[in-house]
Amino acid sequence: MNVALSADGRALTLSGPLSEKDDLTRLAAQLSGEVRVDVGGVGRINSAGVKGWMSFVAALPDSVQLVFERCPAGFVSQLNMVAGFIGKGRVASVAVPYTCPSCGESADPIVSVSPLRDLPATHGPCPRCGAMLELDVSPDEFLAFLQG
C-alpha cells in the first residue's frame, strides 16, 4: 500500500492493495486531530491486511479523528463485514459502483454520505454505448455500515 501524508499531517492518501505487507502502526503516531483520508485508490484487501489495519486503528491516539473520503466498494465491504473497521472515524463519501447492463462499462461516482442521500438507480448514459449505467449494489446492503 502506498502512503502519502501531507506536510501539515491533515491529509492522508492511501492507495494500492492492503495486505500483510503493510504495517501502518508507525503512521498512527504521526497523526493528530482531524485527518482526511483519501482511500479512493485502495485496491484488494485481504484478511491479513485487515488484521494489520485493525492494529493501526487501535494504535491511533485519542485525539485523532479520521474522515474517510472516496471509499471504494472493497473498502465499504470491510466497513460492513468487520466491526470497528474505522474505529472512531467516520465516512464522508463513497465511490458508488455503477455498471452498464449492455456493455459492462463501469463508473464509480463519488457520493457524500454525510448527510446520507439516496443512491440513484441510474447514473447517466454509458460513455461507450449510451445505455443508462445501473446501480451495481443493493443500496441497503452497501450502506449498511451507516446504521451503526
Next chain:
Amino acid sequence: MTASPLLKQVLFVSASEALRQFGDRVLRSAGLAVTSAPSAAAARESLAARRADLVVVDLADAPQEASGAMVDLLGQLREESPSPQGPRLLALVRVRSADHFRALFSKRRITNFLAVGEDETLEPRELAVTAQKLVSRQLFGLSRYLGGSPRLETMELDRSEQKDAVVDRAEAFAVEAGCHPRVAQQIAIAVDELVTNALYNAPVDVKGAALYAHLPRSTPVKLDQRIVIQLASDPHRVAISALDPFGSLLPDIVMDYLSRCFAERSPLMSPQRGGAGLGLYYLFNLLHSFIIDLEPGHATESIGLLDISKSYRAYAARGRSFNLFVGPP
C-alpha cells in the same frame, strides 16, 4: 420403476413441490435412488420404513432462532446419527443474513448446506456432486463441479513470495472467463486467502504440530512440499482450489471459527487462534460456494465456486453455500 436397493438412498424433504421434483430429477440422474417427503412428519414415516444414506432437508425460510418442524427434524437426525453409518445430512437454505449463518455454524452445527435460488432450484451439478460426495468416499477434484470440458490451469508453489503472481493470474483468469472486473477482484482475494491458508495454516510436522501458523503473514515461508492451486471455468462458473498435502484442518475448529466470526464480526478476537479464522470467514463471504475436502493427516482441498456474474450486484445477491466433507483418515 423401483430403484435397485444397491443404489445409495436419498430422502429429499421439502415443502416445495417444485424443489422436490427438481431434486428427484437431478439426484436420479446422478445415480442415486430418491424418495421425497413434503413434511417433517412424512420424512419420519419414510425413515421408519426404509434406510436413507442421505437426508436432504429444505429449511425454507425458517428464521434462525425459531424452531420449525424442518429444523427439528434436522436436529433430531443429527442427534440420532452421529455414527458414520447413519444418514448424512444436507440442508437447503434461502436466508442470507449473518445471524442465520451463525446459527447454522454454531447452534445447528450444519457442515453441509446449499443455497436455494429465487427460482426454487439449485445449481444442478453442484447438488449432484454434493450428494455423491456425501454418500461416497471420493471427495477430491475441482473439475467435477464444472460442465463440458472446463478450462483448467494448475500452478504449484512452495514459497510465500510466489503468492502475488498466483493472485494476479487468478484475477486475469476470472476476467477472461467473463466475470465483471469487480467480481474478478473478489476472486483474486479469495485465491489470496486460499494460498495464505495453505502456506501458513496447513503445514504441520510429523507429530501434527503447526509449523507456521504463529508467524506473521509478512514473514516469508518455504515449504518442503508443494501446494497446488487450480483455476477453472465453464461458461457459467469459475472454480478455484488449493490442495495441500497435510490434511491438518480440524472440522470442529472450522465450525467454531466461522460461528465466532459471524457472532463477533471482528478480527481482533483472540489473536492466539492464528489467522485461519478470519481467512475462512473471508472465504465464506467472498465465494458463492465454499467447499472443504478433508482427508485427515493426508490432504486438504479447499474449493471456491462462483457464478460468472456480469455485475457486482448479481454476485453479491447470490446465496452462499458451504460444504465440509471429511474422508477416512
